[in-house]
Amino acid sequence: MSTRLSTxxxxxxxxxxxxxxxxxxxxxTTRIPEDALRLPESxxxxxxxxxxxxxxxxxxxxxxxxxxxxxxxxxxxxRIEKPLGVITASKVTDADSASQKTGLxxxxxxxxxxxxxGCDSMSKAKDEQHITITMVVLPxxxxxxxxxxxxxxxxxxxxxxxxxxxxxRINDADTYQQIFDNLGKAIYIQVSExx
Amino acid sequence: xxxxxxILMLLCLAxxxxxxxxxxxxxxxxxTQLAIRQIQTRQYDSLDKPxxxxxxxxxxxxxxxxxxxxxxxxxxxxxxxxxxxxxxxxxxxxxxxxARISVRANARIDENSVTDAATYQDFFVVLDxxxxxxxxxxx
Numbered sequence: 001m002s003t004r005l006s007t008x009x010x011x012x013x014x015x016x017x018x019x020x021x022x023x024x025x026x027x028x029t030t031r032i033p034e035d036a037l038r039l040p041e042s043x044x045x046x047x048x049x050x051x052x053x054x055x056x057x058x059x060x061x062x063x064x065x066x067x068x069x070x071x072x073x074x075x076x077x078x079r080i081e082k083p084l085g086v087i088t089a090s091k092v093t094d095a096d097s098a099s100q101k102t103g104l105x106x107x108x109x110x111x112x113x114x115x116x117x118g119c120d121s122m123s124k125a126k127d128e129q130h131i132t133i134t135m136v137v138l139p140x141x142x143x144x145x146x147x148x149x150x151x152x153x154x155x156x157x158x159x160x161x162x163x164x165x166x167x168x169r170i171n172d173a174d175t176y177q178q179i180f181d182n183l184g185k186a187i188y189i190q191v192s193e194x195x
Numbered sequence: 196x197x198x199x200x201x202i203l204m205l206l207c208l209a210x211x212x213x214x215x216x217x218x219x220x221x222x223x224x225x226x227t228q229l230a231i232r233q234i235q236t237r238q239y240d241s242l243d244k245p246x247x248x249x250x251x252x253x254x255x256x257x258x259x260x261x262x263x264x265x266x267x268x269x270x271x272x273x274x275x276x277x278x279x280x281x282x283x284x285x286x287x288x289x290x291x292x293x294a295r296i297s298v299r300a301n302a303r304i305d306e307n308s309v310t311d312a313a314t315y316q317d318f319f320v321v322l323d324x325x326x327x328x329x330x331x332x333x334x
Contacts, residue, residue: 032309036282037302037317043257050256053334081265084248084272088262132275134261136252141332148334150253152261154277167277169259 049173051150052180053140056187061194062147063087065186066135072182075133085138095126095157126165131155151179224308234312236299237319238291241330244270247288247296250325257321260284280305284318298322 040046056062066087067077075089111119133153140146153175157166224231239247244267251272252262260274260282270288275281284302291297300318302309309315 032304032307032311032314033280034313035317036304036309037258037314037321039257039321040259046259047257051334079264081267083245083267084252084265086252086262086265088264132261132263134256136256136262138249140334141329142334150256152256152259154259154261154275156277167279167281169276169278 046171047150049171049176050152051148052183053143053146053148054184054187055145056147057145057191057194059085059137059139059147061190062137062149062187065190066137066149066183068190069179069183069186070133070135072186073179075131085136087135087137088132089135090130090132093129093131095129125160127158127160127162129155129157131170149180149183151176231301231310232299234310234315235301236297237322239296239298239326240294241326242296243294244288244290244296246329247298247326248272250322250329251286251288251298253329254318254322254325255284255286257325258318 054062056065063080063082063085067080070077070087070089075091077087077089079088080086108119131153132155133151136150138148140148153170155166155168155170156164157168159165242250248265248267248270252265255262255272255274258276259278260276263273263275265272270290271285272288273283273285275283282302282304284300286298286300289297289299298319300315302314302318
């Protein structure tokens with residue numbers, strides 16, 4: 001025993017590499033993904049989904065319609081930079097359903113009754129979703145009296161313990177189409193009201 | 196045996212102390228100012244400031260970012276991308292006189308700063324294409 005202990009002293013050279021590895025591991029940085037800022041192959045397709053052109057009498061009219069559309073969809077406007085046509089808006093929505101909550105509650109109850117540990121299914125349930133949307137509305141470079149509108153949307157899904165469950169870019173074509181339909185109607189209303 | 200416990204306690208203290216405090220490098224960043232500026236900056240002479248900013252916004256959107264804020268007076272655009280990890284970028288567009296425009300980008304992924312030149316080079320490759328399209332009046 002005394003022989004074994006003597007090999008485990010702090011000054012033993014056998015310990016140093018191990019200690020170094022453990023210490024280095026503690027503060028290791030995450031590797032930056034190589035393709036972080038490379039265009040994915042789907043760029044053109046995604047751009048087509050996210051972009052539409054609209055005719056409007058003025059930049060003010062289409063910006064007002066865009067803001068109204070975001071309000072219609074229950075977003076709060078965070079920031080607007082008019083000269084660049086950038087509108088940023090966000091909202092927090094409830095991401096769980098009553099049936100999911102009931103199911104997980106029953107699961108936790110069964111877990112407690114079985115006296116097994118780690119009964120926290122409820123905390124892993126979806127709780128809320130933070131959605132951010134950017135609308136960029138600019139006069140077309142190619143055609144006069146036409147405005148190019150591009151929308152990008154992303155969301156963060158949190159569980160009950162405020163842990164991030166999912167980070168996602170929303171690329172669903174139907175969602176964008178619905179927003180553009182709403183914007184088209186809003187422009188029509190905006191123009192009609194000012195006539 | 197006591198000796199081993201002492202060593203383990205020392206090791207735990209070393210580990211706990213290693214990353215627990217806000218180190219000066221966390222506040223002021225690592226690397227040298229000039230080297231970082233060089234890899235993060237490109238100069239252009241093809242478009243004016245508003246059009247360059249338009250190209251930057253298009254680039255960021257192409258790369259999957261949403262724009263958090265943009266300010267034409269100061270030439271800043273901050274954007275976030277949520278996909279597997281959180282990437283945040285700030286791009287500044289500054290006029291340098293003689294119709295030259297300087298574009299500087301800095302990026303962070305989660306809690307790490309992006310410091311490798313290749314990643315910034317990728318960004319400027321995409322921006323070059325957007326600048327070309329904007330210059331040729333393509334939406």
